[in-house]
Amino acid sequence: MNHYSELSQEADLYLSPLLAADAFSRLDESDDGEFYAKDRFIEHLDAQALSTVERIIGRLVVEEAPVILDLMAGWDSHLPPELHPAEVVGLGLNPNELTKNLALTRTVIHDLNRDQNLPFPDETFDVVINTVSVDYLTRPVEVFREVGRVLKPGGLFLVIFSNRMFPQKAVKVWREAGEEERVLLVEDFFRDSGIFEKPKVFASKGLPRPQDDKYAGLGLPSDPVYAVYADKLGGDPSRKPRPELKLNYGQTLTLEELAERKRAVKQTLACPYCGKKMRKWAVPDNPFVQTWDNEHMYICFNDACDYYVRGWAVMHKEGNSGRSYRLMYNPDKDCCLPVPVPTPHALKEGICD
Numbered sequence: 620m621n622h623y624s625e626l627s628q629e630a631d632l633y634l635s636p637l638l639a640a641d642a643f644s645r646l647d648e649s650d651d652g653e654f655y656a657k658d659r660f661i662e663h664l665d666a667q668a669l670s671t672v673e674r675i676i677g678r679l680v681v682e683e684a685p686v687i688l689d690l691m692a693g694w695d696s697h698l699p700p701e702l703h704p705a706e707v708v709g710l711g712l713n714p715n716e717l718t719k720n721l722a723l724t725r726t727v728i729h730d731l732n733r734d735q736n737l738p739f740p741d742e743t744f745d746v747v748i749n750t751v752s753v754d755y756l757t758r759p760v761e762v763f764r765e766v767g768r769v770l771k772p773g774g775l776f777l778v779i780f781s782n783r784m785f786p787q788k789a790v791k792v793w794r795e796a797g798e799e800e801r802v803l804l805v806e807d808f809f810r811d812s813g814i815f816e817k818p819k820v821f822a823s824k825g826l827p828r829p830q831d832d833k834y835a836g837l838g839l840p841s842d843p844v845y846a847v848y849a850d851k852l853g854g855d856p857s858r859k860p861r862p863e864l865k866l867n868y869g870q871t872l873t874l875e876e877l878a879e880r881k882r883a884v885k886q887t888l889a890c891p892y893c894g895k896k897m898r899k900w901a902v903p904d905n906p907f908v909q910t911w912d913n914e915h916m917y918i919c920f921n922d923a924c925d926y927y928v929r930g931w932a933v934m935h936k937e938g939n940s941g942r943s944y945r946l947m948y949n950p951d952k953d954c955c956l957p958v959p960v961p962t963p964h965a966l967k968e969g970i971c972d
């Protein structure tokens with residue numbers, strides 16, 4: 620079946636040369652269940668990109684206690700800690716990975732390339748998330764249509780991907796397409812399923828790769844992150860729209876947003892850049908270096924935090940190569956400030972919580 624009989628004009632222009640009859644064939648047509656029987660407790664993206672994935676999910680999932688389907692799940696669902704879902708169902712192919720996935724409340728083994736029907740009743744989920752896996756679907760439009768069926772009206776389908784893949788299992792059109800064309804392709808899956816609002820797109824590219832990443836020495840930037848997402852048609856029109864994704868650097872906050880951020884830091888002691896809890900840190904008792912009066916500070920020691928990851932490049936530009944900074948919260952003065960660090964381990968000896 621040709622999914623592209625009603626290609627949008629834009630997609631038609633760019634994609635039709637790629638959409639040969641064998642567009643959804645794979646180099647390895649063996650059973651997917653066998654390929655994924657091997658446990659892969661690996662990170663599919665670098666830590667910077669994974670932090671972006673978490674932030675995308677955290678921004679877009681606005682439902683209180685949502686029921687979530689992680690479609691094509693592995694051992695990590697990338698849900699941010701501040702999200703408190705009522706239920707998270709993980710559907711995938713590797714039982715060990717799904718069992719190890721702490722976010723999941725239920726696991727389902729199901730091969731979407733054998734059977735596109737999802738084993739759930741209509742309108743079960745508030746949110747369906749598919750991370751770095753859409754490239755393996757041989758009948759994506761049927762799967763997107765099924766996602767629409769199992770979502771509640773107005774529910775979110777969020778498809779996130781990068782440029783890394785298992786090439787032998789990715790469909791031909793994905794392998795041959797450029798990154799922008801892949802975005803068009805996923806937009807087209809949404810459109811052709813006929814059950815979603817117009818999809819929106821977010822891209823995060825060119826961020827620095829964390830220094831401790833195994834590919835850091837190759838001069839590669841962080842893995843790009845693309846998100847294509849849309850609500851199922853028929854949602855409540857009076858509902859507040861989902862926030863626009865504005866994760867790019869250079870973002871300016873309004874005064875109210877700044878005040879809100881400040882209040883949240885004081886109440887939760889979570890880093891405003893990555894959402895992870897800051898660690899209590901004992902100010903060293905050294906009269907030569909001590910510049911603060913209080914005994915304790917709170918510091919974000921998350922090595923994937925944007926603030927810290929970006930800090931290496933910012934410091935380099937300012938002539939302080941080989942240094943970054945971490946976000947420090949001074950509880951006595953109720954203010955945040957950067958504290959320079961020469962290595963990822965620096966200051967960690969002072970953690971005292």
Ligand SMILES: C[S@@+](CC[C@H](N)C(=O)[O-])C[C@H]1O[C@@H](n2cnc3c(N)ncnc32)[C@H](O)[C@@H]1O
Binds near residue numbers: 651690692694710750
């Ligand atoms: C690259 S991993 C991504 C895992 C997870 N979504 C993540 O973000 O870490 C691809 C996942 O897709 C799942 N998968 C691949 N082919 C599938 C199929 N035919 N049906 C269902 N799941 C599939 C595999 O089980 C695997 O966990």
